Each structure stands twice: as C-alpha cells, then as structure tokens.
Amino acid sequence: MRPVSHVCRIFALAVACALPKCSPSRRVAPLSCSEANWRAQVTPDSMLSFCAPSDLVQVKHSRIWTRVLAGGQPAFATDEWFTLYELSAADAFRETEIQPWPPSILHDLQWQPCVHCLEVTRYAVHWDSVGTRLARVETGHVTGGYMGDHDKPMLEAAWMADSVRWVVVQAQARTDSGLTDLRRVLRTIRVRR
Numbered sequence: 272m273r274p275v276s277h278v279c280r281i282f283a284l285a286v287a288c289a290l291p292k293c294s295p296s297r298r299v300a301p302l303s304c305s306e307a308n309w310r311a312q313v314t315p316d317s318m319l320s321f322c323a324p325s326d327l328v329q330v331k332h333s334r335i336w337t338r339v340l341a342g343g344q345p346a347f348a349t350d351e352w353f354t355l356y357e358l359s360a361a362d363a364f365r366e367t368e369i370q371p372w373p374p375s376i377l378h379d380l381q382w383q384p385c386v387h388c389l390e391v392t393r394y395a396v397h398w399d400s401v402g403t404r405l406a407r408v409e410t411g412h413v414t415g416g417y418m419g420d421h422d423k424p425m426l427e428a429a430w431m432a433d434s435v436r437w438v439v440v441q442a443q444a445r446t447d448s449g450l451t452d453l454r455r456v457l458r459t460i461r462v463r464r
Contacts, residue, residue, distance in 0.1 A: 302320045302321070302322060302459070302461060304322035304459070305322075306322060306324075306455075308324060308325050309322045309323060309324055309325065310322065310323065310325055312327075312329065312336065314334055314355065314356070314357075315332050315333070315334065316357075317463065318357045318462065318463050319355055319356075319357055319438065319460055319461065319462055319463070320460070320461050320463075321355070321456060321457075321459045321460045321461065322456065322459040323336060323353070323456050323459075324452065324456075326338055326339060326340070327353060327456065328343065328344065328345055330345050330346070330347060330348055330352075331346070334354050334355060334356050335348050335352055335353070335354045336352065336353045336354070337349045337351060337352040337353070338351040338352075338445075338449075350423070350443065350445060351443060351444050351445050351449055352442065352443055353440070353441075353442040353453050353456060354440070354441050354442070355438065355439065355440045355441075355457075355460060356438075356439055357432065357436055357437070357438055357439075357462065358436070358437045358438075358439055359435060359436060359437075360431070360434070360435050360436065360437065363437045372429075373407075373429035373430075373437070373439075374427055374429055374439060374441075375409055375427060376389070376391055376394070376409050376410075376411055376413065376425055376426075376427045377391060377394065377409070389413040389414060389415045390413070390414045390415055391411040391412065391413050392411060392412045392414075392422075393410075393411050393412045394409070394410070394411040395409070395410050395411065396408070396409055397409075397410065397454070399428070399454060399457060399458050400458060401430065401438075401457065401458055401460050402460070402461055402462070404430050404431070404432065405430070406428050406429075406430040406438075406457070407428065407429070407430065408426055408427075408428040408440075408454065408457065409426060409427045409428065410424065410425065410426045410450060410454075411424075411425060412424055412425070413425045413443075423443055423444070423445075424443065424444045424445075424446065424447050424449065424450035425441075425442065425443045425444075425450070426440070426441070426442045426443075426450060426453060426454065426457070427440070427441050427442075428440045428441075428457060432462040433462070436462065438460060438462060440457050440460070442456075442457070
C-alpha cells in the first residue's frame with residue numbers, strides 16, 4: 272500500500288452541497304435512458320443530466336445521489352453515493368491553489384498536513400466515453416480519511432465539457448460491482464449547451 276489521498280468525502284459532499292444552485296433560463300433537453308429501470312436525473316442547477324438506477328436517489332436538493340431502499344427519501348448520503356457538478360475553467364484554475372488539478376484519489380505528498388490521507392489499493396485509470404468527450408476516471412479501494420473508510424471502492428473523474436467548463440464526478444460504492452454500476456452512470460452524463 273502507498274499513502275495517497277483524494278478530496279475527502281466530507282469535502283466532496285460539502286462542495287456538492289455548497290455550489291450555487293441558480294435557475295438557468297433554458298432547461299436540459301429530456302434524456303432518454305436505455306437501461307431498464309433507469310430514469311433520467313437532472314442536477315439542481317439544470318446544467319447536467321444523467322441516467323441512474325431507480326434506487327440511486329437525490330439527497331434533498333443537493334448534488335448528491337445515494338442508494339436507498341425502494342421508495343426511500345434519504346436525508347443524508349449512505350455509504351454508496353454519487354456526486355457531480357460543473358465548474359468553470361476559471362474556478363478550476365483557482366482550485367489549483369488548494370490542491371493539484373484535476374482532482375485525484377491519489378495525494379501529492381508534498382501537500383502537508385494530510386489530515387484526509389487515505390491509502391489506496393487496486394488503483395487504476397480508465398478512459399470512459401462521456402457523450403462526445405473522453406474522461407479520465409480513477410478507481411481504487413480507499414482506507415482511512417475522516418470517515419475511517421475501510422477498503423471502500425471509490426472513483427474520481429474530471430474532464431473538460433468544453434473550453435470553459437469542467438465536469439467533476441466523485442463516487443463511492445459498497446462493492447466492486449456497485450462501482451462498475453456507478454461508472455455506467457458516469458458515462459450517461461450530458462452537459463447543457
């Protein structure tokens with residue numbers, strides 16, 4: 272195992288909840304989901320849409336979706352969650368003052384103190400097609416951090432939607448098959464033009 276890190280789960284969830292939730296004048300075109308029992312979802316700002324299994328439910332009006340039992344309405348994220356948001360290129364540039372960009376589940380050990388450090392095993396990089404873009408997706412099993420995770424499958428991805436916008440996705444699953452499912456969700460993301 273090597274000491275590494277990602278944007279900790281608390282920070283990721285806080286960012287997902289804290290980003291402005293403005294109402295744009297145009298709506299995202301309806302998304303048609305090809306998977307059985309999957310349904311179209313839209314972020315609160317209507318900037319991103321995606322398809323997800325029916326048990327992946329939005330936490331209140333946040334940018335977080337989590338697994339729940341059929342018919343459940345979560346107040347908080349469970350141990351399997353998916354968050355996504357859009358970030359301007361200018362804001363992404365400002366993020367580089369806090370951490371390396373694009374975000375990674377691996378941690379640059381020069382950034383100290385590392386209060387959210389994790390150990391990552393089974394680290395891999397995948398290249399997934401998201402619409403017309405190619406996204407670099409990091410996956411691994413994480414242990415440690417604020418939440419005391421133990422061998423949790425996790426992913427992080429960021430790609431440029433166009434010349435002025437990034438899309439950032441972070442997710443955690445209970446199992447490797449759950450993580451594969453969340454990667455399938457990631458591939459359905461569409462950005463409003």
